[in-house]
Amino acid sequence: MASRVGQRAAASWSDRVTLLRRYGWHLAQCATAAAVAWLLARYALGHRQPFFAPVAAIVSLGLSYQQRLQRVAEVTVGVALGVLVGDLFVEVFGVGAIQVFVVVGLAMTLALLLDAGPLLVTQAGVQSAIVATLAPGPVAGLGRWLDAVCGGIVALVAAAVVPGSPLRRPRQEAASVLRELAAWCHDTVRAVREQDEELAYATLARARNSEGQLADVQAAAYDGLSIARSSPWRRGHRSDLLAMSALSVMLDRAVRNGRVLLRRVTVVVRRHEQLDPRILTLLGRLADVIEAIAADLEDRRDPDDSRELLQQVARESAAVPVGTSLSDDVVLAQVRSMVVDLLELTGLDADAARAAIPTSAGETPPDRVDQ
Structure with missing residues (x-):
């Protein structure tokens, strides 16, 4: 106590x-x-x-x-x-x-x-x-x-006189959320491999408490836009801040899909099931790419390299067979959904992001699951 x-x-x-x-x-x-x-x-x-x-x-x-x-x-x-x-x-x-x-x-x-x-x-x-x-x-x-x-x-x-830090803060807040999302993915892989039920539930609890971080991203983007509109010396930042405002929507979707994945993982660990090792490898690779996207955002770098890595994760996901088990299918679907959200976050439009996910025979591309 x-x-x-x-x-x-x-x-x-x-x-x-x-x-x-x-x-x-x-x-x-x-x-x-x-x-x-x-x-x-x-x-x-x-x-x-x-x-x-x-x-x-x-x-x-x-x-x-x-x-x-x-x-x-x-x-x-x-x-x-x-x-x-x-x-x-x-x-x-x-x-x-x-x-x-x-x-x-x-x-x-x-x-x-x-x-x-x-x-x-x-x-x-x-x-x-x-x-x-x-x-x-x-x-x-x-x-x-x-x-x-x-x-x-x-x-x-x-x-009318404002510092540059409130204009950088939306990117910093978004990068912080992305790093937290990457940490969830790494911890998920470890929880399944080690059958660590406590870690699985602790990771899910952290994910459920992420609403405040997402709200901080949206508030930071709104504050930045207010500065860009009102300060005559900050008008040039408006287009970047509008893009950050749109980015917060994609970030929210990726986080929500991550929560769905984590809820299924708690079931996997509680029942002492195992996921296909290829899915765990994909999840670990995805976590690394998310960290790279966070660095791109914070350093204002073009995300072309990170986008290519995401597309590679998408292509590799097609090698994992579907129908083996319900847990495999749910986790794989959420990994793919997160890839779609993150591709949009890096600048692809919705149709191009969905088209980047290859499908097996008789399979349709995954829709987002916004929970």
Whole structure:
């Protein structure tokens, strides 16, 4: 029990460290933008306590790349509108519960009438409430509004500046999933040869827990596309990221077919059956090719060599007779299905990928089994 708790704690800590790596640039960007906004408001505008400048920069940037410039612009307008309404109202009527009621209602109503999104309307209300509950600062008139505008402008500039790492991350995430898929295949071969039931079930459990990794690939591709669309310096990456988005679909299919294969292997090992040695050899060869595809993806290499190796595995699969046993047929069919998925992943269209699988007399090419 204690060991399981320790394992969960270690996994949780590892997940948090991974999350920190993922959002580390975001955090540094927010902190830098806040500091720059404060400096500009303090020394360029001459405001002694520019509270709203860093607040507007942080709130506007957030922690997401999705539709970033549009979202930053919306939040900036919402913050500025809320501060403007609050500043004007408090300047005339002072601070109090009634003033808060009127200011928040007015700011959100104006934002809604401007056909704003939910984010803008919410920020208008939040910022107007802050202004209405704070005592007037040393900057008279529209000083706090100018601070908010200053922070928003800094956030807009910062939003357009992104590093290359989020654009590389889809390939890195996809390569990680492929290496995990290759590891399943290697462990499957070992589990059958050694009749290791514990290893077979442990490998199946890892495969069933792979949804998070696949979701990470799709999220990374989506974030990358958002960057390519919003940053004027990253537009050239758009076609590559669109290809990565399509690739994630093929990767998902290959992983699902791998799970079907693993479920059958647990039956084989539990019943103390044996698979045709040629199938195990094919599976080991396939694992090696998958590792090569992962390296191609990560290093942005053309996958021609890996595609040829996949086609060779497909040709060799025709030498394995069908009808010998149910387990042989199921595992062989899944190996072929995975080859089809991986051929598509390397750039072949669906018809060419299926045509690459040779058939025996009276046999039809295998369809995918998406489980």
